[in-house]
Amino acid sequence: MSGQDHQKQLARALVRMSEIKPSQGLFHAALHSVLFWGLVFAFGALWQRETILAIIVILPMSLVYTAIIVTTHDCIHRTYTGLKTFDDYWPLLWSWMVFWPHRTYSEIHRIHHALLGRDFDDPERATFLKSEFERSNAIKRWYIQHQWLINIFVFAGVGFIVKHWLTARRLRSRFPQLEKAMKRDIFGQLSLVLITWPIYLYSDVFVEYMLTFLALERVGGGLLQMRALAEHYGLWEGRNADVVTRQAMSCRNIKAGWLGRWLFNDLCFHSIHHVYPSIPWYKLGEAHLTIVPLWRHINTKQLEPRESYGKVLTDGVRSWRLIDDSVTNHGDAPSTDTANAP
Numbered sequence: 001m002s003g004q005d006h007q008k009q010l011a012r013a014l015v016r017m018s019e020i021k022p023s024q025g026l027f028h029a030a031l032h033s034v035l036f037w038g039l040v041f042a043f044g045a046l047w048q049r050e051t052i053l054a055i056i057v058i059l060p061m062s063l064v065y066t067a068i069i070v071t072t073h074d075c076i077h078r079t080y081t082g083l084k085t086f087d088d089y090w091p092l093l094w095s096w097m098v099f100w101p102h103r104t105y106s107e108i109h110r111i112h113h114a115l116l117g118r119d120f121d122d123p124e125r126a127t128f129l130k131s132e133f134e135r136s137n138a139i140k141r142w143y144i145q146h147q148w149l150i151n152i153f154v155f156a157g158v159g160f161i162v163k164h165w166l167t168a169r170r171l172r173s174r175f176p177q178l179e180k181a182m183k184r185d186i187f188g189q190l191s192l193v194l195i196t197w198p199i200y201l202y203s204d205v206f207v208e209y210m211l212t213f214l215a216l217e218r219v220g221g222g223l224l225q226m227r228a229l230a231e232h233y234g235l236w237e238g239r240n241a242d243v244v245t246r247q248a249m250s251c252r253n254i255k256a257g258w259l260g261r262w263l264f265n266d267l268c269f270h271s272i273h274h275v276y277p278s279i280p281w282y283k284l285g286e287a288h289l290t291i292v293p294l295w296r297h298i299n300t301k302q303l304e305p306r307e308s309y310g311k312v313l314t315d316g317v318r319s320w321r322l323i324d325d326s327v328t329n330h331g332d333a334p335s336t337d338t339a340n341a342p
Contacts (some may be wrong), residue, residue, distance in 0.1 A: 157221020
């Protein structure tokens with residue numbers, strides 16, 4: 001096949017994979033909404049009579065909520081339903097209720113897609129630089145060495161929220177759009193608190209609300225912390241590579257069963273998502289099989305999912321890594337390998 005024919009084949013495959021059917025996302029949203037609120041009402045009904053059963057209900061409720069929060073990521077790329085209004089406001093209904101700053105995160109995530117593998121200011125860079133480790137005090141070095149365990153089991157949801165607020169404040173002079181997004185999130189979250197908390201107090205369900213929030217923050221936050229690390233930890237291709245290589249090789253593709261694929265909305269096929277964020281969530285698996293083999297200039301064997309989330313987690317806990325930036329200036333890293341302790 002000639003190079004021109006190959007490009008046409010790749011273009012046709014991309015057009016086909018990028019078609020979005022709103023019904024897929026709308027059905028997904030309706031089903032998960034019914035599941036979540038059904039479990040919330042079951043928790044409330046059981047709390048006064050069967051406390052043990054109520055606590056058991058918390059786990060599936062937290063998992064469903066985690067799956068819903070992951071869909072807010074797809075809304076950022078307008079690939080959840082493809083409907084602008086729905087994809088803009090669906091995330092706000094779910095994120096503000098747990099103080100997740102969705103509008104701020106939306107801007108952070110767009111910057112992440114632009115800077116991945118190219119600029120160390122990538123706000124979602126999961127791996128510390130060697131120079132950052134060397135400049136750190138003993139406490140921060142200890143944190144870097146145990147980042148997986150601390151992020152997942154200690155920081156969890158609150159840590160994730162605080163991290164994104166601090167990241168936005170740090171980068172807002174370089175990316176002014178972050179300032180507006182932060183103000184909109186603060187206004188939305190305060191408005192929701194002023195509306196809902198008096199209702200919870202008047203209805204005498206504030207304790208149940210706080211227990212539900214704690215469960216969502218611990219379970220959902222821990223899972224989202226794990227996913228954020230699993231996708232990119234220890235990987236950094238460098239800005240001198242072409243865009244496809246840089247994006248694809250700075251990601252980790254992970255084998256997942258039905259639970260993992262449902263929970264993370266098929267983002268286990270992360271390379272194809274980063275190269276072509278226009279492909280909707282329900283086509284990522286097919287796109288990985290169809291489009292990735294057409295990337296002739298990449299050793300696609302390196303992109304094959306070879307690890308489960310459990311193995312990625314275990315490896316991350318056992319073997320901490322750094323990005324070796326010692327031979328480059330900030331933001332000008334060529335393709336670099338990760339390193340264990342220096």
